[in-house]
Amino acid sequence: DTGVSQDPRHKITKRGQNVTFRCDPISEHNRLYWYRQTLGQGPEFLTYFQNEAQLEKSRLLSDRFSAERPKGSFSTLEIQRTEQGDSAMYLCASSAGMVAGVGKNIQYFGAGTRLSVL
Amino acid sequence: QKEVEQNSGPLSVPEGAIASLNCTYSDRGSQSFFWYRQYSGKSPELIMFIYSNGDKEDGRFTAQLNKASQYVSLLIRDSQPSDSATYLCAVRRANFGNEKLTFGTGTRLTIIP
Numbered sequence: 407d408t409g410v411s412q413d414p415r416h417k418i419t420k421r422g423q424n425v426t427f428r429c430d431p432i433s434e435h436n437r438l439y440w441y442r443q444t445l446g447q448g449p450e451f452l453t454y455f456q457n458e459a460q461l462e463k464s465r466l467l468s469d470r471f472s473a474e475r476p477k478g479s480f481s482t483l484e485i486q487r488t489e490q491g492d493s494a495m496y497l498c499a500s501s502a503g504m505v506a507g508v509g510k511n512i513q514y515f516g517a518g519t520r521l522s523v524l
Numbered sequence: 525q526k527e528v529e530q531n532s533g534p535l536s537v538p539e540g541a542i543a544s545l546n547c548t549y550s551d552r553g554s555q556s557f558f559w560y561r562q563y564s565g566k567s568p569e570l571i572m573f574i575y576s577n578g579d580k581e582d583g584r585f586t587a588q589l590n591k592a593s594q595y596v597s598l599l600i601r602d603s604q605p606s607d608s609a610t611y612l613c614a615v616r617r618a619n620f621g622n623e624k625l626t627f628g629t630g631t632r633l634t635i636i637p
Contacts, residue, residue, distance in 0.1 A: 437623065448528075449612075449625070451625065454624060
């Protein structure tokens with residue numbers, strides 16, 4: 407168990423550029439979540455997958471954001487035409503889901519990708 | 525009203541004392557409650573979870589839940605300088621289906637040697 411892996415750790419981009427982040431969940435976890443965290447705030451939910459199905463998207467996820475999990479393993483989060491307001495830490499988490507039992511359905515977070523939009 | 529509210533702090537506690545962190549939530553449908561610790565620039569790390577009314581103890585940590593009052597707390601006994609971090613309270617509404625977490629803004633805790 408190597409934990410949740412995110413790449414890159416840091417991304418600096420110019421306004422208007424597209425960026426893509428990758429998340430590799432814990433291998434046996436079928437649920438994968440994306441959150442965004444800005445300075446002084448708690449993480450905010452963006453979207454989540456059960457296997458390859460994207461089951462919910464937050465209102466925070468504008469049309470410029472898209473997430474995929476094509477084979478139910480790793481996931482990508484793409485932001486098109488980045489804006490300065492997109493600057494944040496993007497966190498990925500995974501869990502085993504309720505099949506593991508209430509007490510074991512824990513979300514484990516990756517180290518995050520810090521995005522800076524200039 | 526925010527869904528999950530925490531005092532942002534900073535909360536300063538002498539080393540060896542008990543640190544008490546509080547959280548209230550607005551959604552009565554919330555089923556499970558989590559405390560994550562986050563060091564500056566790092567990702568959240570799970571400390572405790574609780575889903576039944578009462579107390580749950582794990583080492584120096586005790587989580588307390590009162591669903592009638594919509595209140596959850598975290599006690600840290602024998603506080604250590606390494607406990608200095610931001611503590612995030614998170615709630616989960618559903619035990620099945622959407623299991624997203626809703627976080628508070630966090631309480632910044634400083635343990636004074």
